[in-house]
Amino acid sequence: MAELRRYGAAVDTVFDLLGDNENDLTAALAFTLSKSSVLTDLLLQLVKLETGRDVALRLETADESGRTDLEIDLGKRLVIVEAKRGAGLPTTRQLNKYVKRVLEIGSGALVTLSAAPSIYAELAVPSELSGVPVSHIPWADVLEAISTAYPSESRDARRWLAELGRYLRKVIYLSDPASSWAYCVSVSREKPGGGGSRTYKDFVVNENIYFHPYGVGSNWPLDPPTFMAFRWNGSVHQIRRVMSSEVIPTLQARWPDIPLTEETDLPHAVYKLGPPLPMQGPLPSGANYRAVRLRVLIDQLLTQPTLKDAYMQSKVLTGQQR
Incomplete structure (x- = not known):
């Protein structure tokens, strides 16, 4: 044939x-x-x-x-x-x-x-x-x-x-260019809703979970990313594959100990994370990104000297910046 x-x-x-x-x-x-x-x-x-x-x-x-x-x-x-x-x-x-x-x-x-x-x-x-x-x-x-x-x-x-x-x-379910990108976010030592037993970083590092508001405010993704990169203390420390995702009506629906606030009483996307990908070590930010969320090509995260370099080179390679 x-x-x-x-x-x-x-x-x-x-x-x-x-x-x-x-x-x-x-x-x-x-x-x-x-x-x-x-x-x-x-x-x-x-x-x-x-x-x-x-x-x-x-x-x-x-x-x-x-x-x-x-x-x-x-x-x-x-x-x-x-x-x-x-x-x-x-x-x-x-x-x-x-x-x-x-x-x-x-x-x-x-x-x-x-x-x-x-x-x-x-x-x-x-x-x-x-x-x-x-x-x-x-x-x-x-x-x-x-x-x-x-x-x-x-x-x-x-x-x-x-x-x-x-x-x-x-x-x-077509694999598209997004499969080569990582969604890079900052995770803090603050606790969701200001209470409960875990910090945002604890959820990622200890429970292999990340969540964010779904369908409301700040242009959070509607489709789950293929990879996520997590940074704290001024560096990217982990890159994880998103293994599965679901949407829950509120954070309390999954974690009752999280206090009910305007930020937690919203639909959230919840990602189950795979094990961290091998890295040569923490990747310095190279710029003060604070809580800014970035889309960065995986290969650039693993080869550039800083997150800033990886981000800028990702834009060049994909024609977003010349």
């Missing part, structure tokens, strides 16, 4: 011919829904709707209010799906534009589709807008629905379900 490549990338599924942006993902999903009534039923069940007899799928339908990603027309009910490739979510303002379209049909739902976990979406997006329910489906749930639908479908539908599953796993 011959290998097919496009723009240098392997074409493993027919959907790879579309590309990998949000419109491509939505188009691949819509096509497969048109071939698999079981998958359609399962996804609608996730938003507490039943299919009914007549189902029409429409991609990128535009009117004066804007252009939707995907519409699932169930006759007197309309489901509008707004999709994101990463962990982002549509804004409430964007979703509000489509409320009128749903109400004109009769009823229905607005659905956000992204890599964001449900617990974050529930906190970040209202549950209804002007009486129209708003629900969230993580891409991981779509993959699970594909696996559930597969045994019950026809041979033809199974082929498309398998293609979509392979495509989504490749695109949604």
Whole structure:
């Protein structure tokens, strides 16, 4: 069997011919829904709707209010799906534009589709807008629905379900340039919320855990980094791989001894850290970064004489500075 490549990338599924942006993902999903009534039923069940007899799928339908990603027309009910490739979510303002379209049909739902976990979406997006329910489906749930639908479908539908599953796993969890970067943060001897038994540094060094606010303030990442670098006392002391991540509603949900404050009573991303990578020794900062968070290429962290040099050279190598 011959290998097919496009723009240098392997074409493993027919959907790879579309590309990998949000419109491509939505188009691949819509096509497969048109071939698999079981998958359609399962996804609608996730938003507490039943299919009914007549189902029409429409991609990128535009009117004066804007252009939707995907519409699932169930006759007197309309489901509008707004999709994101990463962990982002549509804004409430964007979703509000489509409320009128749903109400004109009769009823229905607005659905956000992204890599964001449900617990974050529930906190970040209202549950209804002007009486129209708003629900969230993580891409991981779509993959699970594909696996559930597969045994019950026809041979033809199974082929498309398998293609979509392979495509989504490749695109949604695609290794990108971020896999070469470390997210460098400062960890202090202060305690979260000003109390409890552990400092921020204790969590990293002794418990192999790091956490930060999720979806609120200061541009914290929505997608977990591949690596993290931790600095204290003016130097980078550890570089760790992020082994797994989850989002919790508050720090108290995991650590009840942490005092309840405005800073701790928020959704947090929690990272399980792998063992420290070998370093020649602590890497001096070379500048007063204080609590500044930096993105630095791993190879530069391991070869440059200071964090400042590693940071500046990372920008040069990636075209951010000439």
